[in-house]
Amino acid sequence: MSWRDYEQRVAEFFRGLGWTVEVGASVQGVRTRHDVDVWALSERFGVVTRWVIECKDWNSRVPKEKVLALRSIVDDVGADRGFLLNEAGFQSGAFEAAKLSNVTVTTLGELAHAADADLR
Numbered sequence: 646m647s648w649r650d651y652e653q654r655v656a657e658f659f660r661g662l663g664w665t666v667e668v669g670a671s672v673q674g675v676r677t678r679h680d681v682d683v684w685a686l687s688e689r690f691g692v693v694t695r696w697v698i699e700c701k702d703w704n705s706r707v708p709k710e711k712v713l714a715l716r717s718i719v720d721d722v723g724a725d726r727g728f729l730l731n732e733a734g735f736q737s738g739a740f741e742a743a744k745l746s747n748v749t750v751t752t753l754g755e756l757a758h759a760a761d762a763d764l765r
Contacts, residue, residue: 651702652682655730655753659685659698662760672697674721681718695724701731707750709738716748730756 646654656666670684683698697719701707712729719727727748729739735750743750751759 646702648700648702651753652700655698655700656683658753658757658760659683659696663687664696672722674718675723676721679718679722681722694726695722696726696728697722697724698728698730701729703731703733706734706736707731707739708736709742712739712742712748712750716742716746719747728756 652668656668659666664685664687667684670681672679672684681697682700685696687694699715715727715729729750730753732752739750
């Protein structure tokens with residue numbers, strides 16, 4: 646599967662949950678414009694929720710620097726949450742960098758499992 650296919654799978658997952666999704670979005674932040682893999686929006690009770698989803702379908706575990714970069718983008722664009730998805734997992738520093746922040750590091754499979762459990 647190519648990285649574009651992975652982004653499309655992630656986008657379809659969020660669309661299936663009722664979110665409005667743009668793949669390869671260019672999002673204006675306070676300081677600069679950011680290219681993000683998936684930009685997801687949901688409106689509930691008149692409140693729009695914005696999520697940045699970065700898709701790293703790598704053969705290796707993602708390092709903490711990618712989490713720190715995503716935290717910066719999430720902050721700059723005013724997103725409510727960021728997701729960093731990678732099927733090969735994450736280095737221990739990546740989990741530490743995401744801890745106590747609004748960035749979640751996980752796999753698409755784990756996210757789908759959690760969503761399925763919550764939607765039952």
